[in-house]
Amino acid sequence: MSTSQAAQYPYQDSSVPTDRRVEDLLSRMTLQDKAGLMFQPLAPMTMDLEEQGMFNSPSLRAILDSRINHVNILQGSTAREIAQWHNLIQREALKTPLGIPFTVSSDPRHSFSDNPAAALIAGPFSQWPEPLGFGALDDPELTERFADTVRREYLATGIRLALHPQIDLATDPRWARASGTFGESANVAGRLGAAYVRGLRGDGGSTKSVSSMVKHFPGGGPQLDGEDPHFEYGREQVYPGGQFDLHLQPFLDVFAAGATQVMPYYGMPVGTEYEEVGFSFNKGIVTGLLREKLGFDGIVCTDWGILSRTFWGVEHLSVEERMVKALDAGVDQFGGDSEPSILVKLVNSGAVAEARLDVSVRRLLREKFELGLFDDARFVDVDAADALVGAADALEAGLAAQMAAHVVLKNAEGVAHLPLSGQPKLYVEGVDPQTFTGWAHIVPSPDEADVAIIRTVAPWEQRGKPGELESFFHAGSLEFHDAELEHLRDIARRVPTIVDVYLDRPAILAPVADVASALTVNFGASAEAFAAILFGASQPKGKLPFDIPSSMAAVEASRPDVPFDTAEPTYRFGDGLRFDAWAPAERPDLSSTSIRMN
Template sequence: MSTPSRFPYQDESLAVEQRVEDLLSRMTLEDKTGLLFHPIATIGDVEAEGLLGTPSMRSLLDKRINHFNILQAPTTRAITEWHNAVQAEVAKTTLGIPVTISSDPRHSFANNPATSFTAGPFSQWPEPLGFAAIGDEALVQRWADIVRREYVAVGIRVALHPQIDLATEPRWARASATFGQDSDVTSRLGVAYIRGLQGKTVGPQSVSAMAKHFPGGGPQKDGEDPHFEYGREQVYPGGQFELHLAPFKAAIAAGVGQMMPYYGMPVGTEFEEVGFSFNKQIVTGLLREQLGFDGIVCTDWGILSRTFWGVEDLSYEDRMFKAFDAGVDQFGGEYAPEVLAGLVRNGRVSQDRLDTSVRRLLREKFLLGLVDRPTVDVAAAEQLVGTPAAREEGLAAQAAAQTLLINRDGAAHLPLNKQLKVYVEGMDPNSLAGRANVVASVEDADVAILRIVAPWEQRTGELDFFFHAGSLDFTPDQVEHIRAIAAAAPTVVDVYLDRPAILTPLQDLPVSLLVNFGSTDEAFVRVAFGEAEPKGRLPFEIPSSMAAVLASRPDVPSDTADPAYPYGAGLDYDDWTPAAAPTDDERAATTVEQKSGPRFDPETVLLGALLDDPQGAAILNSVAPDLSDNPMMEMVRAMPFSTVIAMAGDADPAQIAQLKAAIAAI
């Protein structure tokens, strides 16, 4: 229902610019400064303390903050009811300016919690790398359109994506959320994604897209990420700044609503060596003046309080002034509008400069229809979000993105024959129901199937735990294990690539080799047994060694010597015709033998696997009864149990040892 018109800004018949000016004229300084902050919000009780030590929603609303980023996605009903409750709270204020809710990517099947959040009730698709592997602009626009419909249904109106950086540094932890290494492909698919979210222009059924990370993350020194001080430097030894900028030019031409600069600071360029959001040459000179972008510029999260690279010696207030003077409109992850108000009162920031940013943010609220219809229909959302049809489309895309690199002759030649005796690791054996009989020992198998993930170095630190960074080499023990399995039975190996793992040790093994970019067991087995065809082509080069990676230039695509697989590599099935999906009778007829001995390795088992297992969940709940209800749980389910436990720095080592022993005994 529309809000009754008391003021001109509430009159839908008036032009947007007129409504913006009327509302602006009625706003206090505190109303205006509150608009320029975009912190994390916690779904639930508005009075409760927020996630990660953030303030309660009540205290944030009292500061007139009304843009919020949600991390959780519990259920459709929980999100929509919370959204409506928050809108009801702000409707009680003098001006009733509605809140705008944003989200990081959450529609992908991901194994790397640093790059996106759990899909929860939403449909699951491959990661953007998977869409780059497929290379179909129409499919990307279709995916983004479904994202749009599901977001709008629950009240999410700003997408903190697409990430249109180029994955040119093989070690970079955030490659999986990109469209790969190719600038032209990224430009095309990025534009398709923006069209799917926004339409031709931003309107009442749109989700505003925030393209990131201007002017192009990816060329990170030593492959480290600028979330951390040791990764703050962004370098261009190959002189490819313009190559990384190109997708952002395409996004601007497509009408992208918002832009997010990255944390990193350019080193060895013509630009000041400070983080991009503090860099006036970048935000005002390049983005605003040269490229003509007049949309919203929102900083990445926490640049004033945590990732203030190049301005470490400045105070919080001076950092805020420098970023605002550089040309940003909004501070992501911060919640100190009183500091900005102080800068206005003492004359360092002019009212005109403040109003310029306020106008941009108000204009978008009007364009999105939030001022006129701030709430959502809970029942309708439950019918629209995560429909069986959308989930099936997501599965089909996951399967299509699978990329075949080696197809050996013999029993492991793909697609596999049905009703073989199969030994599996790294996947749910029940996913083979109707297709194969699962045996407990590789010695009894006709074929072995191993699903593994690209290696990374587990880091310590509050946030470092979440990032898959460092070496791309499998350990000798991992390679030897695969070798032993392949010696016992013809073997299929499927590797999840969030980064271009060194696959060289697998090339000489007698295995058929697939890679994926976020796919469920169901999507994989459809490909493995010929119900779907792998259509993927590598969206980045696969290096042959870490030595080649170390010698390459981080801003240059395909720059490693003698790669194991070049960009675009991938095989087709021979004379493929779709196999029939298993019938209910076939599913009932297949058998699954249980392995003898421990079912879980406490060092490698994923936390989610334990929580989904009755015995595992009982053990965890015995020491942490509230664990499954923890709002952070959906973010860490895809992490190894041992890693999550290690994050609890105050945990008793003896209790951890007992817990691991209990898990090993299951």
């Protein structure tokens, strides 16, 4: 049935109240229909229904045949391609017996992280700082405007579920997922998370909203040794400082703002009152804490692959037994897995009651109805997607946020004092020299320069084989390698040096600050944004969203659940300098210059 055809049943009639539409559709669903609704796998973004997706995800044909109609997408080089693909799967859904529409979800697409396990390259979407950059600005109004841009660009391409915001607290400096958070402060995470959810909801009614799946309940920051529970060695979540409730605080704020979905994390609580199993298997967490104590009645979707890959604390159970335990815990949907046939067998064998499925299916259907997916919002305008996504005003706003989110930590007097002026001779590393066209003259060696510009990234330990999931997690030591530090010292001995560091984690910056004439940090910023800050075309407004530890010994001695717990940090949360007597310079026209993002 198309959206223009007359309604045959109450659930197809948009004038019928949502509760009645839900119950009518539920009464017509087979067990297979219900089971399919409770899975959300990755889907291949291909127009070929038979083609299998990446990471061994099922083909679109297999998804349709399984009655699955929630999918997570990773690819999409243009807005038009995403919109065309979205319309294809919605047309295919109409051919199924009940015509239940797809809900398409995505991880973050609007920032600079290239970690496919946590976020996606922006591609056609407007580019903004990482969430840490918004934490550095602590501006709820800006955060809400950003989320409204996300909403409009997602809507244009058919993405209706954001697998974000991530409101964990970055309380262990080593944790690889810190870049996706708003920082170390529960207050900042709560108010910015709430602003983000409001921006995704918009003010045009739910049919113009994007749902938010906040993560990772009950707060994913307190990891043993700062490791991540995507991997078995990081499965333990610990609270030596007794701060379990502090990590819950941001969730209360986002629930009040209207978040409708929650994703528990992979980890398992150790040394608490709760069972030592992964959070999606944990009835005390999902039902006792989230639903009964906090009163959340929205959708609970597991993190991706808990049945097949990351089943901590229940390794001894079969896939079937894990599924039963997660359902008993209170989850509604399995992220990243696609095994509705197993769930059907469990119901037929009596291991799971069909009435239990009905509880979750009602929640999942309600959201589809409220998003308008059964009605006029089922399809998107392909031409409008091309025009709206990455529009000039959004690109400019994203660039302005990138500039503002820089933090200046040191600014010594002398020729390298920020902002730079005149047309200095620059020696440049880590950024395309063409970036400074119109600002300065580029020279090939430090000895010929007035100032050296070095752009680098926070250090990490290489894990896993290149290209594998583990290799994309920046974990381990926060100390710069001796060779890199010696190289910086060599350049700084020859010429005043400005260093900019991309902080996806709070690196040990003291040795860098010792040699740099000026030190800035960023949380995802283009080369153009960096140049504008250096030469005063924009005022840096960021303040550190976390402490910068003084040493790895201090990090190792800190408690993973306690914010601001490293001894004698080099820089404190909230540190950040402003330019004195700042008068904005005019940005050169770089429209004809090829700028490469670093």
